[in-house]
Amino acid sequence: MPAATPAPGPSRARSWWGWGYEDAQPDDAECAALGALLPGTLPRPLPPPRVAGLRIARPGATPPAALAHLVSDDPADRAAHAMGKAYRDVMRALRGRPGRIPDLVARPASGQDVADLLDWAGGHGVAVVPYGGGSSVVGGVEYRGDAHRAVLSLDLTAMDRVLAVDPVSGAARIQAGALGPVLEARLRPHGLTLRHFPQSFEFSTLGGWLATRAGGHYATGPTHIDDFVQSLTVVTPAGTGTSLRLPASGAGPSPDRLFLGSEGALGVITEAWMRLQERPRHKLSASVAFTGFRRALDAVRAIARSGLAPANCRLLDPGEALLSGASADGSSVLILGFESARTPVGGPLAAALEIARDHGGRGEAPGADGGAPGDAAVSAWRSAFLRMPYLRDGLARMGAVVETFETAATWDALPALIDAVRTEVGAAARKATGHPATVNCRLTHVYPDGAAPYFTVAVAGRPGDEVAIWDDIKAAALDVLRRHRATVTHHHAVGRDHRPGYDLQRPEPFALALRAAKDALDPHGVLNPGVLVG
C-alpha cells in the first residue's frame, strides 16, 4: 500500500555552519548572556560565518553526463556539506577554517542512482561521503586527508518517501533520506509512528540513524534504531542487497547488524522496512529531587532493574538541573515518564516513584493519566533539551570550548567512571585554558545492567586555539573512557573524532573481519574514507 501523503516542505532555512534553523540561532544578546556564565569568554560574540568569506576551489572531478543531473557544484551547497555539527565543526566555520569542502554534492533519487554514482566514484578515485541530515557530532560526514582525487558528498535527502505500509504487521518501507519530521508526517495518517526521537530528530534522517546506530529519546525498551529494523537495502560498490523482511531470524550472523553502525564505510543504506508502533495515548511524567547524586544513581539502578520500563528516566546532576531550570537548589533531579498505547500508566509511575522515595527521593505525586506532561521541572527540562545545541553554538560564538560526549558502562563501573570524568576531564580543560571548567552529567538511557551517562564540558577558550583545546579535552575524555572500559560512544557514533579510542576498544579479530569486509565491499576504498577502518 503506497503512502501518498505529501511530506511537509522545508519552511525554514537551515544554518550552513551551526545547528538547526538559522532563525533559531541565538542573537548577539543571547550569546553575550551565555558567555557571562563562563568566566574568561570573549567580550563580544564572533560574527556568524559567511559562505562568501570562504575560498572554495573548483571541483577536482566532473561527473559523466548521465549523472550530471544529480550533481551540484554550487559553492554554498558544497560549503553546507563540508562538515557535521560538532562543536569542532561550528568553531572551524566561525574561524573561517572549515574542513575540506567537497568538490561535488550529489542528490540521488533512487538506489540505482546511488549505485551509478558509486560506480563512477570507484573508477575515478573520488571519495564518497554519505550525508543524511548532516547532524553528525563526531566528524562523520567530512573528508580528512588528501588520498582521493575529489570528494563527493552523497546527500540522500531526495530519497525521502514512505514506499509501503503494512498495517497488519505494523511496518513501513521507508527511504533512507527521510528526515524525522518527514517520515513521521507520512506515517501519521496510518495511525502509526516509528517513535524514534533522537535530539537531532528534525535534522537527521532514517539512513543516518541506521548508519550510526542512533539512540532515541526513550530511556528503556525499544529505543535504539537497531531494534526497529526488519530489513535493510544496502548499495555497495560490490553490489546491492536486501535482507528478508522478518520479525526475527537465527540464520547466521545478522546481515543487518553488520551494516547498522557501519557509518557509510561498507555501503550506503538506501531504504529499510521498519517496525512501527501505535501512537501512545497514555502519558504521565513526574520529577524526583535527590540530595546526593550517588543515592539518585542507586534509585535509577533499582528502577532500571524493576521491569517497570519507564519511557523517560533521565537523571540530571545538580549542574544539569540548574542549567535546564529543573532545580536551583543543588539537587539532582530524576525525570520519570511512562507512555503506553494501550494501558494506563499511573500504576507503573507510582511504583517507580515509590522506589525513588525508598532511596531518599523527594517525588511529587503524579497527576491524572491524561496525556498531559507532568510537572514544572519536567517542562523546564524538555524546553532546555531541544534548545541545548543552539546554546552550544552561542557559547562557541563567545569563544567558549564546549564538548559533549556520552558513553555507557555497567552499574558496578558507573560511579567511578562519572567521578573520573568530572575530575580528570575538568582538570584537562582547566589545564588547556587556565580557566575553570564546568562538567555536568546526566543519564540518558538506563538498562538493567548499566546506564548511559552524557557529559557536557564547557570552558572559556583562547582566541584562535579553540579547536586545539577541544582536541585536548576530547583526548582526555577518550583516555578516561578507555581506562574505565566504557564505550567511546553509546549513540553518537565513532566518526573521525572517536576513532583513536575506538581502535583501542575494538576486539582485534573483529577489526580483522571488518577490514576484510571493507576490502571486499569497497575495493577502491572510496566509501567514507577514514571512518571505522582504513
Next chain:
Amino acid sequence: MPAATPAPGPSRARSWWGWGYEDAQPDDAECAALGALLPGTLPRPLPPPRVAGLRIARPGATPPAALAHLVSDDPADRAAHAMGKAYRDVMRALRGRPGRIPDLVARPASGQDVADLLDWAGGHGVAVVPYGGGSSVVGGVEYRGDAHRAVLSLDLTAMDRVLAVDPVSGAARIQAGALGPVLEARLRPHGLTLRHFPQSFEFSTLGGWLATRAGGHYATGPTHIDDFVQSLTVVTPAGTGTSLRLPASGAGPSPDRLFLGSEGALGVITEAWMRLQERPRHKLSASVAFTGFRRALDAVRAIARSGLAPANCRLLDPGEALLSGASADGSSVLILGFESARTPVGGPLAAALEIARDHGGRGEAPGADGGAPGDAAVSAWRSAFLRMPYLRDGLARMGAVVETFETAATWDALPALIDAVRTEVGAAARKATGHPATVNCRLTHVYPDGAAPYFTVAVAGRPGDEVAIWDDIKAAALDVLRRHRATVTHHHAVGRDHRPGYDLQRPEPFALALRAAKDALDPHGVLNPGVLVG
C-alpha cells in the same frame, strides 16, 4: 567474586545416538505404540544402535605431545561426537551409517588450550568442529566431505565454570562449555538466573546457544540469547579477542553480533559475560481454546501487539493440541503464561484473556497469582513438550520419517505461509512415501510484527530410504520457505541441513563480507568447514 558452587555431576548416561538420556529413550513397547499412530510404519522397532557395530578407522592425525592430554581417540567417544541429534542423525545411526566419525575428540580446559589446538589444526589441515552439548538438529556438529586430513571434535564441556558474578549489574562471566543445568545451578546461590530455557536446555551449552543464536522458551521479551550478551571472548586462528562488557554501545557495527550465529565458522566462543535476571516470583498461566486456527492467529497477533508481553504465548493447532493432550476436540489451543520477579501478573493475564475472548477464544479464568502453573491443558502440554524429542526417536525406530522445522515471518505473510507448508510439505511427504503424512503447527515465539511457527511432519518411511525421504521433505520445506520469504531458521541455526536455503536468502553483499571475514580469521579454512561459508 568467584562462584565456588560445584556443578551438578552427570548422573545419567547420555545416549550416543539419540536424544538426551539413555534411560529416557522409549522402550520397544512405547515405540510400537507410537508407530501405531502412523499408518505404514514397521511391525517392530529397529534396535538401538551399538557403537561396537561401527567400523571406526584409526585416527588420521596425532596431536603433539604438549596437547595429547587434551585429546581422546577412544572409539566410543569419537562415535558420540560424530553427529548432532537431528532426525537425520538418529536415523543414520539406526541404519549403521553415521556421518564421518571424527578422528579425535579434544577437551580444552582454557582459552589457551583452544588457541593451541587451533594453531596445531591449522598447520596440519585438520578440520575443527566445535561441539557443546551436541544437540544440533541442523547438521551443525558433524563433518561432511574429505577436504581435510583429519577431523577434530572440539568438545568445550570441560570449560563449564562461572568465573565471576557481578551482583550490582546482574551479570556473570561464564565459560562457554557450561550446560544449561550446570550454569543455572551455579547461579542459583546468587539468586540469579540466565533464564534461557531452550527445549534442549539439559543437553546444550552456553557456547552452543551463542554460536547458533538460540531462542529460549519465552514467547516475548528477552528470549533470544543474543539479547543477554554483554561481552564475548572468541578464539580464532588469527587471534583472541574480548569485547568490552557493556549494557549497550553504538561504536561501529556490534562486534558480538558478528560472532553470534557464526556457528563455529569464524572462531570459538570460549566465554561470555551474560546479563542475568532475578528469579520470577509471580507466575500464572491459562489456556484458551479456539474453533478456528485463523481466528486464533488473529488473537495471538492482537496479544503480541498489545505490549502485555506474555512469557508464554504458544498457539497449538488442532493436531499439536491433540498430540500433547491439550485438547482432543479439534480446537486450537493457546497457552498463555505471565511471569515477573517484581509485580503480580494477574492483571496482564486477565487482559490477554480478554483479548483472546474478543477473538472468539474460550478461556478459563486464571487462578490466584501464587507461582503455581495453570490449568490442565497447560500441564499436559508442558509434559509433552519435554518428551517430544524422545518420541521422535521412538518414531524413527519404527521407520517413520519425522521432520521438525521452524521459521519466522511477518503477520501479513503468516497465514499463507502456514497453509502452504501444510499443503505442499504434506504433499511432498506423501509423494516420497506413498503414505499419508501429518503436518502439525504451533507458534513458539511472537513479536509485534510477526511470529515463529514450528512445524512437525511425520510419515511412515520405506526401510533403508528414510534419510533420502527426509532429504526430499527438507527440500520441499526449504522451497516453501523461500517462496514465502520466511527465514530458513528462527532458532535452530543453519548448520549443513539449511545451507541450500540460507545461501539463497542471504543478501549478496553480506555473503561477500562474511566470506572475507572467514578468510581473514580462518586462513587455513579449518573451522567447521561447510557451515555458513565455504
